[in-house]
Amino acid sequence: MRAPSYKERERQRREQEILDAAEQLLIERGYAALTMDDLADAVGISKPTLYQHFKSKEDLAARVIVNALQMLEAHLQQPHGDSPLAHIVKTFRHLLEQRHASGGVLASLGPELVVKAIHTSPLLAEHKARIVKLLGELVDEAKARGEIVDSIPTSVIVRSMFCLQSALTDLEPDLEHSLIGVIHLFLYGIAPRADAGSEPTKERRNP
Amino acid sequence: MRAPSYKERERQRREQEILDAAEQLLIERGYAALTMDDLADAVGISKPTLYQHFKSKEDLAARVIVNALQMLEAHLQQPHGDSPLAHIVKTFRHLLEQRHASGGVLASLGPELVVKAIHTSPLLAEHKARIVKLLGELVDEAKARGEIVDSIPTSVIVRSMFCLQSALTDLEPDLEHSLIGVIHLFLYGIAPRADAGSEPTKERRNP
Amino acid sequence: MRAPSYKERERQRREQEILDAAEQLLIERGYAALTMDDLADAVGISKPTLYQHFKSKEDLAARVIVNALQMLEAHLQQPHGDSPLAHIVKTFRHLLEQRHASGGVLASLGPELVVKAIHTSPLLAEHKARIVKLLGELVDEAKARGEIVDSIPTSVIVRSMFCLQSALTDLEPDLEHSLIGVIHLFLYGIAPRADAGSEPTKERRNP
Amino acid sequence: MRAPSYKERERQRREQEILDAAEQLLIERGYAALTMDDLADAVGISKPTLYQHFKSKEDLAARVIVNALQMLEAHLQQPHGDSPLAHIVKTFRHLLEQRHASGGVLASLGPELVVKAIHTSPLLAEHKARIVKLLGELVDEAKARGEIVDSIPTSVIVRSMFCLQSALTDLEPDLEHSLIGVIHLFLYGIAPRADAGSEPTKERRNP
DNA sequence: GATGAATGAGCGTTCATTCAT
DNA sequence: GATGAATGAACGCTCATTCAT
Numbered sequence: 001m002r003a004p005s006y007k008e009r010e011r012q013r014r015e016q017e018i019l020d021a022a023e024q025l026l027i028e029r030g031y032a033a034l035t036m037d038d039l040a041d042a043v044g045i046s047k048p049t050l051y052q053h054f055k056s057k058e059d060l061a062a063r064v065i066v067n068a069l070q071m072l073e074a075h076l077q078q079p080h081g082d083s084p085l086a087h088i089v090k091t092f093r094h095l096l097e098q099r100h101a102s103g104g105v106l107a108s109l110g111p112e113l114v115v116k117a118i119h120t121s122p123l124l125a126e127h128k129a130r131i132v133k134l135l136g137e138l139v140d141e142a143k144a145r146g147e148i149v150d151s152i153p154t155s156v157i158v159r160s161m162f163c164l165q166s167a168l169t170d171l172e173p174d175l176e177h178s179l180i181g182v183i184h185l186f187l188y189g190i191a192p193r194a195d196a197g198s199e200p201t202k203e204r205r206n207p
Numbered sequence: 208m209r210a211p212s213y214k215e216r217e218r219q220r221r222e223q224e225i226l227d228a229a230e231q232l233l234i235e236r237g238y239a240a241l242t243m244d245d246l247a248d249a250v251g252i253s254k255p256t257l258y259q260h261f262k263s264k265e266d267l268a269a270r271v272i273v274n275a276l277q278m279l280e281a282h283l284q285q286p287h288g289d290s291p292l293a294h295i296v297k298t299f300r301h302l303l304e305q306r307h308a309s310g311g312v313l314a315s316l317g318p319e320l321v322v323k324a325i326h327t328s329p330l331l332a333e334h335k336a337r338i339v340k341l342l343g344e345l346v347d348e349a350k351a352r353g354e355i356v357d358s359i360p361t362s363v364i365v366r367s368m369f370c371l372q373s374a375l376t377d378l379e380p381d382l383e384h385s386l387i388g389v390i391h392l393f394l395y396g397i398a399p400r401a402d403a404g405s406e407p408t409k410e411r412r413n414p
Numbered sequence: 415m416r417a418p419s420y421k422e423r424e425r426q427r428r429e430q431e432i433l434d435a436a437e438q439l440l441i442e443r444g445y446a447a448l449t450m451d452d453l454a455d456a457v458g459i460s461k462p463t464l465y466q467h468f469k470s471k472e473d474l475a476a477r478v479i480v481n482a483l484q485m486l487e488a489h490l491q492q493p494h495g496d497s498p499l500a501h502i503v504k505t506f507r508h509l510l511e512q513r514h515a516s517g518g519v520l521a522s523l524g525p526e527l528v529v530k531a532i533h534t535s536p537l538l539a540e541h542k543a544r545i546v547k548l549l550g551e552l553v554d555e556a557k558a559r560g561e562i563v564d565s566i567p568t569s570v571i572v573r574s575m576f577c578l579q580s581a582l583t584d585l586e587p588d589l590e591h592s593l594i595g596v597i598h599l600f601l602y603g604i605a606p607r608a609d610a611g612s613e614p615t616k617e618r619r620n621p
Numbered sequence: 622m623r624a625p626s627y628k629e630r631e632r633q634r635r636e637q638e639i640l641d642a643a644e645q646l647l648i649e650r651g652y653a654a655l656t657m658d659d660l661a662d663a664v665g666i667s668k669p670t671l672y673q674h675f676k677s678k679e680d681l682a683a684r685v686i687v688n689a690l691q692m693l694e695a696h697l698q699q700p701h702g703d704s705p706l707a708h709i710v711k712t713f714r715h716l717l718e719q720r721h722a723s724g725g726v727l728a729s730l731g732p733e734l735v736v737k738a739i740h741t742s743p744l745l746a747e748h749k750a751r752i753v754k755l756l757g758e759l760v761d762e763a764k765a766r767g768e769i770v771d772s773i774p775t776s777v778i779v780r781s782m783f784c785l786q787s788a789l790t791d792l793e794p795d796l797e798h799s800l801i802g803v804i805h806l807f808l809y810g811i812a813p814r815a816d817a818g819s820e821p822t823k824e825r826r827n828p
Numbered sequence: 829g830a831t832g833a834a835t836g837a838g839c840g841t842t843c844a845t846t847c848a849t
Numbered sequence: 850g851a852t853g854a855a856t857g858a859a860c861g862c863t864c865a866t867t868c869a870t
Contacts, residue, residue: 603810
């Protein structure tokens with residue numbers, strides 16, 4: 001009764017390699033422009049071998065996204081002390097940092113590049129729903145505690161977390177600084193206003 | 208130097224028709240899923256006629272984007288009184304409202320669609336650079352006047368304006384409310400902090 | 415209001431060319447072994463052109479069979495004087511003669527080479543049912559008149575007409591003679607017995 | 622010169638298992654639709670093991686057919702008393718009954734399956750030739766004895782025995798009755814005519 | 829100038845066949 | 850000797866692009 005055999009481990013490693021490469025290409029070019037040929041080349045294997053691990057391109061893409069969602073879900077389910085907002089921010093930062101590793105695909109979850117093409121997978125829909133629910137609850141909790149402003153719909157806040165990933169580029173001269181910039185934009189954007197209800201454009205300018 | 212002949216005007220009208228239809232399809236289905244057949248059908252002309260106006264699919268897509276950018280550029284170049292921020296916000300709102308008309312393509316500026324097209328078409332790159340420069344200058348001006356916080360890099364702010372389009376969905380129950388939500392998120396996100404430099408997570412919670 | 419234009423006639427001719435070539439290949443190699451590449455080569459056109467005429471391989475094959483069935487149906491619906499058997503024999507001869515032209519595919523209708531693969535087409539099923547019904551009625555009528563022996567099930571007789579096509583080869587030294595041989599075999603095989611009910615093996619041998 | 626070792630017997634048993642499974646699948650789905658994967662699964666072994674017994678799919682199919690032919694040959698070579706016709710009929714009935722067991726493949730001798738295989742495998746061609754010769758001799762002998770009509774070419778009679786298998790379907794309500802029907806059709810079809818040379822269509826109807 | 833028809837190149841997928849273990 | 854895993858070669862099909870009319 002030993003651990004998975006060498007063969008089995010090798011297989012898993014290969015599978016992860018494929019998933020990683022697929023994620024990269026998915027982020028760079030989107031679902032439609034990702035070809036199985038290119039993917040096979042990127043991994044350094046032949047096309048039929050891909051199909052020994054994933055039964056179709058759609059299946060493969062679904063797995064990539066599910067993977068990312070699971071990682072995010074795991075992150076979200078860690079205990080979060082007494083401040084939901086702190087947890088949200090930590091998650092957001094994680095998302096930004098992982099942008100090109102195992103979370104970047106999620107940036108496309110809003111405007112549907114991948115999602116529309118994949119909308120067939122119930123597994124995926126389920127996972128996505130769970131994440132959105134989890135994040136939504138966290139946001140609502142934070143709102144209840146007065147950590148987040150009431151006036152912005154929860155759904156908008158949740159989606160912002162994903163799409164703001166695109167506000168970051170790797171060409172940035174000081175990446176960490178920009179990253180903090182995005183976080184601040186988000187954080188202050190959702191923070192309760194000192195002078196509730198007033199438009200900063202008008203109010204703040206003339207103190 | 209006569210006025211454009213009837214033929215010429217007709218031609219231009221047809222061309223605009225094509226661009227409009229292309230934009231619609233581009234937004235609805237993305238670049239890869241847009242076929243020249245479908246486009247020709249949508250406009251009610253034949254495929255070879257398309258190629259009399261645009262030399263390739265890529266060229267066509269580039270022109271669509273350029274069109275959108277020009278519209279945005281025109282908007283930006285209007286005189287803007289004494290508040291750059293007000294102008295930025297008006298532009299942002301315009302962007303959000305046109306999401307599905309003549310500006311929606313810009314939301315896809317990250318993946319799939321443009322990433323390739325922009326590197327191919329110098330015309331497009333040029334236009335994009337001009338817009339980004341214009342917006343950047345506006346942001347910098349606003350920063351100088353204290354209308355926008357200093358700590359977030361200008362490039363991040365500019366990119367946020369584009370990618371936050373994806374925070375909006377048409378499935379929203381109260382679209383206008385969500386739209387205002389996004390604007391507020393952005394506006395407060397970039398507004399100067401009352402207690403500059405401090406993290407709202409920490410400071411605001413324990414006043 | 416003229417006859418179909420040149421273009422249209424040309425198109426129809428091409429389509430018939432494809433159908434003929436497809437039938438040939440279908441007879442020679444069966445459905446599965448017929449490749450669209452080979453067919454295109456055989457006709458002397460490119461593969462995509464095939465798809466301008468037929469939306470899939472299955473559709474193409476179905477059309478070939480329907481064609482053959484229609485020809486047969488037309489033949490069957492001619493008025494047939496007072497002898498159903500004579501009409502059956504004429505049809506059978508027709509079938510044997512057309513074996514390699516527009517009727518050969520039908521030989522496969524019994525043991526299902528094509529049919530099983532095509533069983534999706536309701537159009538085809540309908541046509542086939544109609545033919546079988548027509549032929550069956552003819553056989554029953556002949557039975558009622560005493561032209562055909564009662565003891566062989568009608569369905570067996572009908573299917574024999576199709577599968578006996580394979581009893582003929584083109585390698586035959588005297589094709590017409592063999593053809594008559596098959597007809598006789600069939601004709602005497604279904605003819606009423608002089609000494610009804612007796613097995614020829616036993617009875618005839620010892621007169 | 623010892624008896625085959627255990628290993629060797631085991632090997633032969635396995636080989637027969639493969640051949641049986643292959644025959645089944647061949648009858649059910651035809652040559653093209655039979656995949657080596659499915660076959661390996663059906664036998665419960667791995668694909669490379671198949672190739673230890675047969676050097677190719679074509680080889681395997683040829684062996685299946687040869688097997689069936691050998692069985693038929695054995696049947697034919699049994700002593701046949703004084704009536705060649707009786708022997709022929711017994712063989713025919715055997716063929717019909719085995720349609721789905723060890724002789725069914727022969728029904729497909731026309732299209733798809735064998736047409737190619739038979740031109741490739743000399744072994745197979747040889748076997749087929751032998752059977753056809755044996756059957757042909759039997760028919761000729763029967764003709765000489767006046768048990769079979771002279772006017773039908775021997776080759777046609779022989780081929781009829783094979784292709785008439787397709788006149789039977791398993792959907793038949795009373796299979797045994799249909800089977801007898803086919804035998805009678807064949808038997809009377811080749812039986813000597815009472816009024817030799819006359820067409821039943823004309824002669825029998827007006828006595 | 830507009831189009832019906834044609835096609836080269838490529839896509840996702842499958843399968844007979846072969847290594848390496 | 851048996852197998853999991855790998856792959857070259859094809860297959861059905863699509864699409865951007867181009868002639869001939």
